[in-house]
Amino acid sequence: MRKLTSLTVLVAAVPLLSACGQPVTEDKAAYVGEWHAQAMDVEVTKDGTVHYKRVRKDTAIGEVTTTINAPLRRFEGDNFVVGIPFLSTIFEVSTPPHQEAGTWKMVVDGVELTRAR
Numbered sequence: 001m002r003k004l005t006s007l008t009v010l011v012a013a014v015p016l017l018s019a020c021g022q023p024v025t026e027d028k029a030a031y032v033g034e035w036h037a038q039a040m041d042v043e044v045t046k047d048g049t050v051h052y053k054r055v056r057k058d059t060a061i062g063e064v065t066t067t068i069n070a071p072l073r074r075f076e077g078d079n080f081v082v083g084i085p086f087l088s089t090i091f092e093v094s095t096p097p098h099q100e101a102g103t104w105k106m107v108v109d110g111v112e113l114t115r116a117r
Helices: 002-018 026-031
Strands: 033-037 040-044 049-058 062-076 079-084 087-091 093-100 103-108 111-115
Touching: 026 093, 033 103, 040 111, 049 079, 062 087
Parallel strands: none
Antiparallel strands: 033 040, 033 111, 040 049, 049 062, 062 079, 079 087, 093 103, 103 111
16 A cells, blocks of 8 residues: 555656756746747747657657657756756757758757748
8 A cells, every 4th residue: 555655745746847847947948938840849838848759660669759748857968958857868960950041940860850930
């Protein structure tokens, strides 16, 4: 019975921990928005929430979808860390947000994304 109680507390604590994102600072404001590519979507909100979805084709099992909805922990240079303590991931930004012919673009994990808004 004690293990069930501990598990219940852990499950109840995860939503509280995930609500503690770091707001995006002015120097990183260009990251805020909805970013899209053919098989990848990333949304970074000003209050520090990141929504991510990526679809990859795997020859053995077909399509594999990865989805992350978690708080922004911090920026490390151009990269950003998303998740909760002890369970996080780094989004590698090889080209930070910039304008090209009036369109905002950035490259995350090797994928060029375009900002929708």
